Amino acid sequence: MALLDSVIKNVYLFHRNGTPLLDVPLDASNKLRPETIKGMFERLFDAIDEVFTELGHTDIRSVTVNDGLLVYKVQDPFLFTVYTNRPKYEEFARYMVEQVEYEFSRVYSDIPRLGTSEVYESHFDPFEARIREIYETLARLYQDYPKLMAFLPTFVPLFRLNEVLSLGLDIIAGYPHDTIKLVRQLNPLFSDAPELIDAIARTIGRYSGCEIAKRHFEPSLVRNQSDVLHLLNEISVTKIDESNEVFDIVLCPVCRNRVSEKPICQFFSGFIEGVLDNPGISVEETACKATGAQSCRFKLNMS
Numbered sequence: 001m002a003l004l005d006s007v008i009k010n011v012y013l014f015h016r017n018g019t020p021l022l023d024v025p026l027d028a029s030n031k032l033r034p035e036t037i038k039g040m041f042e043r044l045f046d047a048i049d050e051v052f053t054e055l056g057h058t059d060i061r062s063v064t065v066n067d068g069l070l071v072y073k074v075q076d077p078f079l080f081t082v083y084t085n086r087p088k089y090e091e092f093a094r095y096m097v098e099q100v101e102y103e104f105s106r107v108y109s110d111i112p113r114l115g116t117s118e119v120y121e122s123h124f125d126p127f128e129a130r131i132r133e134i135y136e137t138l139a140r141l142y143q144d145y146p147k148l149m150a151f152l153p154t155f156v157p158l159f160r161l162n163e164v165l166s167l168g169l170d171i172i173a174g175y176p177h178d179t180i181k182l183v184r185q186l187n188p189l190f191s192d193a194p195e196l197i198d199a200i201a202r203t204i205g206r207y208s209g210c211e212i213a214k215r216h217f218e219p220s221l222v223r224n225q226s227d228v229l230h231l232l233n234e235i236s237v238t239k240i241d242e243s244n245e246v247f248d249i250v251l252c253p254v255c256r257n258r259v260s261e262k263p264i265c266q267f268f269s270g271f272i273e274g275v276l277d278n279p280g281i282s283v284e285e286t287a288c289k290a291t292g293a294q295s296c297r298f299k300l301n302m303s
């Protein structure tokens, strides 16, 4: 894990009253002096004071400290903080803080019922090992599959990431013959997490679109709409309108025999984005056969 070794220095958990509940050093060479840590957190707590007073605030934020970055997330009464001294890994630090917060809420789901006096430091000691596991898993994924991580549009729990990855790899390996069969496994596979389906389908689409395009076209060339059309036509009959901005999948295999109130073919939205691999272009499904439309239509939005 050389690349990501020591990217994250520490993970801290605080109570909103300022009590430190956990300090997990993830880098063995980390030798911060106590007064450095204290100085860092004074800056953070100034910011946090404001954050706590903003009702319902759950964003991830960060503050710059002398030699790095503190990335934090509040879930009242807790403050989850990740410290990195390599600001270019802020995105990774954000993943880390989200995963830690999610896992913590899962493991300590009884917390809201506890009184403040019961929320003491040693209560959370067992969680330290879990934090280390999260870091190792995330760092490995980030290192081996940076594109997958870069494409994740929203939070996906760690235990789901491996499933997302393995389905994505199968789709890439199985293109074009098995693509549809595999994509149609998405819904059953994630039926227990309906709120994640859209994000996961789009992520898998983007990841596989990007990787498949890399294998089919000269990697150094910028990809365009005709490349998208070429790859989509291998899976299903696809047309493009004269403005070059709308793809029309006539007999969409993803939503075949499905009925929905809103478009459900996020896999293809993601796939088109992944092939184009241009952060300035996003794709929106503006019509979907599942909602009764003639075909599934995907519109490019340029920013």
Ligand SMILES: [Zn+2]
Pocket (backbone or CB within 6 Å): 252, 254, 255, 263, 264, 265, 287, 288, 289, 290, 295, 296
């Ligand atoms: Zn559709």
